[in-house]
Amino acid sequence: MIEGVSLIEILSLTTILFFIGVYGFLTRTNLIAMLMSLELMINAEAINFVAINKYLSPAIMQGQVFSLFIIALAAAETALALAIILHLFRLTDSIDVKDVEELKY
Amino acid sequence: MERVIFYILAFLIIGLALMSITTKKLYRATMYLLFVLVSISGIYFLMEYNFMGAVQLSVYAGGIMVLFIYAVLLTDQIGKPLRDTSWKRKLLAGIISMGAAALSIYAIVTFQGINKTFEPTVTRVEDIGEKLLSYEPGGFVLPFEVISILLLAAMIGAIVIAKAKKLVNQEKN
Numbered sequence: 001m002i003e004g005v006s007l008i009e010i011l012s013l014t015t016i017l018f019f020i021g022v023y024g025f026l027t028r029t030n031l032i033a034m035l036m037s038l039e040l041m042i043n044a045e046a047i048n049f050v051a052i053n054k055y056l057s058p059a060i061m062q063g064q065v066f067s068l069f070i071i072a073l074a075a076a077e078t079a080l081a082l083a084i085i086l087h088l089f090r091l092t093d094s095i096d097v098k099d100v101e102e103l104k105y
Numbered sequence: 106m107e108r109v110i111f112y113i114l115a116f117l118i119i120g121l122a123l124m125s126i127t128t129k130k131l132y133r134a135t136m137y138l139l140f141v142l143v144s145i146s147g148i149y150f151l152m153e154y155n156f157m158g159a160v161q162l163s164v165y166a167g168g169i170m171v172l173f174i175y176a177v178l179l180t181d182q183i184g185k186p187l188r189d190t191s192w193k194r195k196l197l198a199g200i201i202s203m204g205a206a207a208l209s210i211y212a213i214v215t216f217q218g219i220n221k222t223f224e225p226t227v228t229r230v231e232d233i234g235e236k237l238l239s240y241e242p243g244g245f246v247l248p249f250e251v252i253s254i255l256l257l258a259a260m261i262g263a264i265v266i267a268k269a270k271k272l273v274n275q276e277k278n
Contacts, residue, residue: 002151003225004108010148011213013115017122019206024126026198027190032176033131036138039169040122043145054152058226065236065245067157071164072252076259078169082176083263089180096188 007055011048018044031085031095035078046070111151117144129186135173142166153227 002010017040024037046067053063085095092099118141125137142165149158177183237249 002107002111005111008213009111009115012210013118015206015209015213016119019202019209020119020122020126022205023198023202026201027195028126029188029190030131030182032173032180032182033126033134033187036134036173037126039138039165040125040141043142043165047145047148050149050152050154050157054154054226058224060243061228061232061236062243064154064157064228065233068160068233068237069248069252071160072256075164075169076256078172079263080259080266082172083267085176086179087266095180095182 007051010051010055014044014047014051017041017047029097031088031097031100032082034097035081035085039074039078042070042074107151111148114144114147114151117141118148129189131177131182131185131187132174135170135177138173139166139170142170153225156228156230156233 021037021040021044024040025034028034028037049063049067049070053061088100089095094100121137121141121144125134125141128134128137142161146158146161146166149155149161236243237245240246
């Protein structure tokens with residue numbers, strides 16, 4: 001835990017960060033920019049796991065270990081999503097959501 | 106002192122995140138996101154979870170951001186401004202996200218039972234390693250193995266997807 005900072009402040013920070021990500025995900029039309037908003041949301045959740053674990057039950061370390069799994073999952077997801085985006089760019093010459101209409105290989 | 110640093114980091118995170126989702130240049134958005142991720146690793150260092158801060162710096166700010174930068178460069182988006190959405194959609198998204206954020210913060214502030222205080226604890230790397238490889242109740246050896254298989258599958262999948270067109274052409278020839 002951080003000295004002089006309560007859990008409420010950290011949770012408010014991560015809530016604001018998460019909903020900034022939600023706003024970006026709803027308003028962006030570029031696939032890479034949408035993926036970046038997703039990264040903001042994932043990061044907010046990882047801070048939440050660590051902060052709640054550190055403040056409420058520091059003896060068991062489940063939240064801290066799970067935040068590591070979150071980072072591993074986010075890395076795998078980003079690599080796959082960017083591979084799909086690169087493939088889409090080769091097929092359609094654009095990475096805008098309005099040009100990505102077909103799921104055909 | 107920690108409080109001041111926390112607030113500086115919080116303003117950096119929120120301001121840079123807002124700039125990252127509102128800027129019209131994709132490459133600049135990537136750079137702002139990089140600084141957001143570095144500031145988040147500062148939060149982990151403040152919480153005495155040094156291993157997670159190092160992982161955040163090396164995996165996120167190092168690895169994932171390089172992937173993003175390469176994707177931006179390979180898709181030829183560096184000079185083009187992003188397509189703007191209609192103001193109706195922005196207004197609707199702003200109302201939805203601000204309302205949901207206000208509701209969540211209200212729920213956090215009024216919730217009882219998160220005022221317990223403990224001594225500050227330092228998370229050591231040895232504890233994390235023992236937890237990850239422990240078979241006892243509370244151990245994480247099964248998720249650890251599942252994650253390793255998932256990373257292998259993601260790696261093979263990314264290679265296959267990114268090379269798909271070339272392989273098809275070779276089969277036709």
